[in-house]
Amino acid sequence: MKKIILALFLLIGTSQFTQSQIHFGIKGGVNYNSNSIKEVSTNVLSGAKGKTGYHAGIWLRFKIPVIGLYIRPELVYTKLDNNITYTPTLGGTAKAASFSIQKIDVPVLLGKKIFGVGNIYIGPSFQYILKSNFDISDISDVKGNDFTVGFQFGGGLEFGKLGIDVRWERSFSSIETTFINSTVSSVSSVNFDTRINQIIIGLSYRL
Numbered sequence: 170m171k172k173i174i175l176a177l178f179l180l181i182g183t184s185q186f187t188q189s190q191i192h193f194g195i196k197g198g199v200n201y202n203s204n205s206i207k208e209v210s211t212n213v214l215s216g217a218k219g220k221t222g223y224h225a226g227i228w229l230r231f232k233i234p235v236i237g238l239y240i241r242p243e244l245v246y247t248k249l250d251n252n253i254t255y256t257p258t259l260g261g262t263a264k265a266a267s268f269s270i271q272k273i274d275v276p277v278l279l280g281k282k283i284f285g286v287g288n289i290y291i292g293p294s295f296q297y298i299l300k301s302n303f304d305i306s307d308i309s310d311v312k313g314n315d316f317t318v319g320f321q322f323g324g325g326l327e328f329g330k331l332g333i334d335v336r337w338e339r340s341f342s343s344i345e346t347t348f349i350n351s352t353v354s355s356v357s358s359v360n361f362d363t364r365i366n367q368i369i370i371g372l373s374y375r376l
Contacts, residue, residue, distance in 0.1 A: 190232040194330075197225040198371030202249040202270075222249040224274070228373060238281050241290060245274040249367065253303075270365075271299040276321050276338075289324040294338055296365065317341075319365060332373040340365045 200222040226245030233239060249270045273296070280290030296317050317340050325334025 190234075192230040192375050194228055194373055194375040195226070196228055196243070196245070196371050196373040197223070198369065199223055200247060200249060200367050200369050202251060202365065202367040222247065222367075224248075224369065224371065226274075230280075238279060241276075241278040241280055241292075243274070243276050243278075245276070247272050247274050249365075266303055268301070268303050270301045272365075273297045273299060278321060286326050286328065287324065288327065288332075288334070291322045292320065294319045294321045296340070317365070321369075323369070325371075330375040332375070334369075334371050334373070336369040336371070338365060338367050338369055 202222060224245050224247040226243055228241060228243040230239050230241045247270075249272075251268045253266050253268055254264070274294055275296075276292060276294040278290040278292035280288050282288055296319060298315050298317070319338055319340035321336045321338045323334055323336030325332055
């Protein structure tokens with residue numbers, strides 16, 4: 170009987186320890202992407218300006234015993250938009266257009282709680298580009314790198330189960346993107362860099 174009671178206490182203790190060490194939840198928020206179109210091979214794109222995008226996903230948090238740090242992996246869907254000026258032919262009339270990127274982000278952050286309610290974290294962010302396209306018919310095809318790696322750095326506050334954070338994300342390497350400029354007078358391939366550089370403001374809820 171004593172062994173059974175001891176085993177029950179150990180089971181309860183282990184369960185409580187596990188619950189206290191692992192948290193998970195949902196998150197969402199807004200993204201502001203800036204300077205995302207660079208190094209255009211021809212004078213076709215100009216005036217790129219970031220617009221507000223959004224993200225939504227899930228997160229886990231594993232506390233590392235003794236050293237007081239935690240690991241926070243996330244799985245997030247992100248959509249970014251940019252306003253651009255597009256000139257289809259040399260000396261032609263410039264057009265306003267929008268360039269959008271849809272991607273899956275998997276940041277793996279190392280964090281630390283501070284002052285009881287605060288958090289700071291940094292770590293790599295693995296990004297898979299789902300789709301990138303322009304909203305104008307002149308550009309018939311857009312191709313780019315599917316996978317890239319960047320990093321995130323930021324901090325936030327937690328009030329009970331609700332959290333808010335601000336992060337900066339930057340890609341380590343360029344995302345080489347090519348589109349076909351199809352017009353009546355010309356057909357040419359245009360290369361440009363769509364490297365991600367964004368501010369992320371998010372809300373999270375611990376389940």
